[in-house]
Amino acid sequence: MTKERLVVIGNGMAGCRAVEEVLKRDPDRYEITIFGTEPRVNYDRIMLSPVLAGEKAFADIVLNDEAWYRDHAITLHTGCAVSQIDREARVVRASNGTQAAYDRLILATGSDPVRLPLPGADLAGVVTFRDLDDVEAMVAAADAGGEAVVIGGGLLGLEAAYGLARRGMRATVIHLMDVLMERQLDESAGFLLRSALTDRGVETVLGAQSEAILGENGKVSGLQLKDGRIIPCSLLVMAVGIRPNTALAAGCGLTVGRGVVVDDQMRTSDPAVFAIGECAEHRGVAYGLVAPIWEMCRTLADVLTGVDDCAYGGSVLQTRLKVSGVDVFSAGRFSGGEGCEDVVFRDAGRGVYKRVVLDQGRVAGAVLFGDVIDGGWYFDLMKSQADVSELRETLIFGQAVTEALRGVDPKSAVAAMADSQEICGCNGVCKGAITTAIGDLGLTTLEDVRAHTKASASCGSCTPLVEKLLAVTLGDAFQAQTGPKPVCGCTHHGHEVVRKRIVSEGLKSIPAVMQALEWATPEGCASCRPALNYYLICAWPGDYQDDKQSRFVNERVHANIQKDGTYSVVPRMWGGMTSPQELRAIADVADKFAIPAVKVTGGQRIDLLGVKKDDLPAVWADLNAAGMVSGHAYAKGLRTVKTCVGTDWCRFGTQDSTGLGVRLEKLMWGSWAPAKVKLAVSGCPRNCAEATCKDIGVVCVDSGFEIHIGGAAGLHIQGTQLLTKVASEDEAVWAICAITQLYREEGWYLERIYKWMARVGLESIRAQVEDPDARKALYDRFAYSQRFSRTDPWAERVAGRHADEFNPLSRRLEFERA
Amino acid sequence: MNAMVKDPQIAWIDVGADTDIPRRGARRLKGPQGEIAIFRTGDGQVFALMDACPHKGGPLSQGIVHGASVTCPLHGRVIDLATGESLGADAGKGCAPVVPLEVREGRLFIGLVRG
Structure with a gap:
């Protein structure tokens, strides 16, 4: 009996794995022929990144060597592109004349990298990242050193950039979106990834659109962005996605969508022809990762060896990035959605961010950065759709902790800890030190423990543990006390800690603050985002980019x-x-x-x-x-400076109150503050400008200028208090700017000056304003900050800034109905 | 995703690209029944609601988007973008109607009932 003939077009991972799976089930059933366009045996394409990085050699990633083809009597045509499928005659023909007849045909033609149709795309030194030839071209370019640009901040682009950086090039990734790997990562994980790449010598430019590739003498010399920036490079890698390779299938009349359309048995519209891997489209999805390919191959092998009722039902995806020392995991609906609940864990010390998304008590997705050990566990829980409501409290700490603590009361878990076990990692305080201090010093509150042992006094993430320890040690005598009021439900930190740490740790973006202070939500809320945005503007006037979406309308x-x-x-x-x-x-x-x-x-x-x-x-x-x-x-900034007419017109005026008011407003306009700031200058103690109910008020007298602060005439009514008196107008201006700056730096978001004054005390403000050095330093910081704020926001928008904000998205709906 | 094909009663109208909506922001559209707000979250998901808060009719498109919810700019009610329902202390106190929205290859389609 002659064997059935099985022909495979594609000598890549899918084609060979399918053959392996068939051989495993029935080694003698088919006479097998494989066509491959690359001039070599089958290798592990996903390991090309480590080859590029110099961490593996080509020999390490070969999957099937020549002996394998020989041992299984497989006819292999390498470097041989099939040009035609004759479905009538059941023959495939290659452009070099080779042909093979089939009873069953497998299309495993994979995908082609997308090449952006930019001007200059055909210059030498412009490559994609798909096969060993590409890697060799990149390695050769890297040997010459210099700069490389990678277009595309997805998985492949980042791995390419990392590999090139490892080989000594200065690599820059240009990404259209404002989050790296945005299909797999949320903003918080994307922020950490970006920092980790920077540490590894890979620069990233986000929200950047490529305009043209520049060249000299036929060779690439740089990339020009839409905004006019030019990034010089001697190598340019396009890693902007893949397109299923469907030309052969379309050429012989098979149904083709995004990929070659297959059913649950991997069958195309011709029952003798099958398609698997990246060239296939199953239930509307064309996959670009390896796990689904393995699943498709198993189903196909079952079908080809006569196993009934086998079906491929689509794949649930997980992603890991292959950059040494950067651990990233993503799976499922990592960004949540309708009815979903986020469980977030951050460890600023270790650079860890974990987010598990729960839907109706089941894991719907996860993003992990820095600690991915439990990725597999979450992925299994997600695939099995097990009810994890019971594990809710400990789930985010991972499998080991969850299983160790299952059914254990958290209090007894603390009681069972050894005295030498560390509670507070920041300050290195062990359990024994805390319980001893509680006993010996008679401590009863969290604040006491913080003051005497420093436990939980820094990042605060061990606060719940310390509280439990107090509860266990004191029994009924312990009453849980709240520390400073948290900024909002997203954090346990108060405003003061947040402001201090932004400055002391040099935190310069909202994601950086959220990671360092271990925010409990992925991206904050309508309370904390505007507060953080203000604190960052105030701390880094020259550096910080205002986040418009974190502002109230x-x-x-x-x-x-x-x-x-x-x-x-x-x-x-x-x-x-x-x-x-x-x-x-x-x-x-x-x-x-x-x-x-x-x-x-x-x-x-x-x-x-x-x-x-x-x-x-x-x-x-x-x-x-x-x-x-x-x-x-x-x-939330300077509103008005109200004045009376002063010495210009008034018969009682003692100073030029109008002039001082105009001068103050011209100096201070545009400055952002924790809350609104209203000023007034009255030319005499009759106080027609009502200066003594303003945030800062000046009352002019014959001998100089009285400066008052802390008035309010809104929800609360309160007269000002006299802060200081100065002799000259210049001194008055310096003092007022210094007060404003002190308030800008110390005030909590939405805290008016009168509340700030009540909190810190009039004396502490006076001490700074009356000390000439302190006053000058405050004034200088205010003046520096004003260099970036005294621009008219209206004029900027008239000139087209944020035009989207004011135009409707589209007028089509009106036309449709009109 | 398949509703576009299935329901002949709904006309799907291309109103722009998903990237036309700022992340953690919204854009407005004039619809036959009133203003429509299309939101895009920090994670890139898009949602459409009638642009009126169930509390006092505030324009939700002008609020701060956080997670999959928006805070109304007038009195701070928090609305779930997926369902239009009021959240938190206002749960159960009314909802902003959801507008059919589909994303196809980066284009946004709003569903209008034919009639």
């Missing part, structure tokens, strides 16, 4: 939202002074845009109420044209 669109969703617009009137031109321009704007209400405010300026959001940029453009800028009537 008023500060994002530079107008005040009203109850009906329209906005109010208040142009600045310096010190309450205006002119006929300005008033005319305001009147014209109100007419032109049919603004329904115009009102004089308590801060001596004019409010235009009821402006439609889409109209804001045009309204501002007209106001700008008349010389007016934003009044920041919406800002």
Whole structure:
């Protein structure tokens, strides 16, 4: 009896694995022929990254050597591209004339790397990252040293960049999205990955679109980005994705979508032809990872050897990055979604971030960075869809801890700890030291323990343990005490700790703060994000990039939202002074845009109420044209400086209060603060500018300037307290800027000056403002910060900044119905 | 994902690319029944709701997006982007209607009921 003929197109991982699986089940059933386009035996393509990095040699990654083909009597045609499938005659033909007849045909043609159609894409030195030839080209380029650019911050692109950096090139990854590996990682994990890559010599440019590849003498010399930046390079790797290789299948009339369409038995639209691996499309999905390929091969081998009722049901995916020392794991719906719950664990000391997503008490996905030991466990729990509600408390600590503590009361677990066991990793405090201190010193509160042993006094992550220890040691005498009020439910840290650590640890982004302070949520909430954004702006005025999406709408669109969703617009009137031109321009704007209400405010300026959001940029453009800028009537920052007419006109005036007010406003406008800041300058103690109910008020007297702070006339009514008195106008300006800066640096987000004053004490503020050195240092920091803030946000937006904010996404829906 | 093919009563209209929506932000659209808000989370998921808070009709598109929820800019009610339901202390106190939204190869399609 002659054997059936099995022909495989593709000598890669899928094709050979399918043959192996068939041989395992029935070694004698088929006469097998394999066609491969590469001039070599089958190797482990996913290990090309370690080969590029010089961590493995090609010989280490060969899967099937020549002996294997020989031993199984497989005919192998290498370097031989099949050009035609004749399904009528059941023959495949190669371009070099080789042909083979089949009874069953397997398409395992894999995928091609996507080449971006950029100008210059055909220059020498522009490569993709797919096969050994690509790796050899990259290694040769790396031997010459210099700079490499990798377009694409996905799995493959990052591995390529890391490999090139290992070989001594300066590698830069250009990524379109603002998170690396955004299909596998959330913002927090992406942030850690980015830092880890930087440590390994790989630079990353996010949110960057490539415009053109530049060349000299036919060779690549750099990449130009849409924003005009040019990144020089002698090697450019495109790693922007793969496209299933379907040309052969389409050429012979098989059904092709994104890939070659197959059913659950891996059968194409021709029952004698099968497709597996990256060229196949199963239930609308074309896979690009290896695990699904193995599953497809097993099903196909079953089908080919006559096993009934076998079916491939699609794959659940997990991803690991192959960069030495960077442990990343991702699986499933790692970003949560409807009805999902996040369990987050961060260990700032070890650079660990773990997020497990639960849906109805079952694991729906996970992202792990820095500690991926439990990746497999979460993946199994996810695939089995086991109910993990019982494990909820310990799940995030991993399999070992969860199983050790199953059914154990947390209190008795603490009681069972040895005295030598470390509780507080930051300060190296053991259990014994804490229990001894509690006994000997009669400590009863968390704060006591912190003060005497330093346990939980730094990062605070062992606070629950210390509390349990207090409870166990004291019994009923212990009453759980809360420390400083946390910023919000995302953290146990108070504002003070957060502000201090941003400065002392040099934290310069929201994800960096969340990781270092071990935030309990993946990306914070509407309370903590604006607070962190402000703290970062205040700490790093020159470096920090304001995060617009972390701002309340008023500060994002530079107008005040009203109850009906329209906005109010208040142009600045310096010190309450205006002119006929300005008033005319305001009147014209109100007419032109049919603004329904115009009102004089308590801060001596004019409010235009009821402006439609889409109209804001045009309204501002007209106001700008008349010389007016934003009044920041919406800002947690300087609002108004109210003045009286002072010595210019008033018969009682003692100083030029209007002039001082204008000077202060011109100096201080645009500065962000924990909460709104309102100033006033009165020219005499009759106080017509009502300076003694402002955040900072100046009352002019014959002998100089009294500076008052901490007034309020809103929810709370409170007169100011006299802080200091100075003789000259210059000194008054310095003192006021110094007070403002001190408040900017010490105030908690949303804490007005009067509350800050009550918290820190008037004396501590006075001590700084009356000490000439301290005052000068504060003033200098304020002045430095103002270099970056005194720009008119309206003019920037009129010029097109954040234009998306003001335009609807599309007008198509209106047209569809019109 | 397959609703686009199945339901002949719904007209699917391409309104732009998912990347047109800022991460942790939203864009607005004028729909036949009123303003529609399309949100994109930090993780890149997109959702569409009628742009009116169940509390006092505030424009949800103008709120701060965090996780898969948005905080209304008017009085701080937190809305689940997937269901439109009020969350936290306001749970059960009304919801913003969900608008059918599909993503196909990076394009956003809004579903309008034919009629």
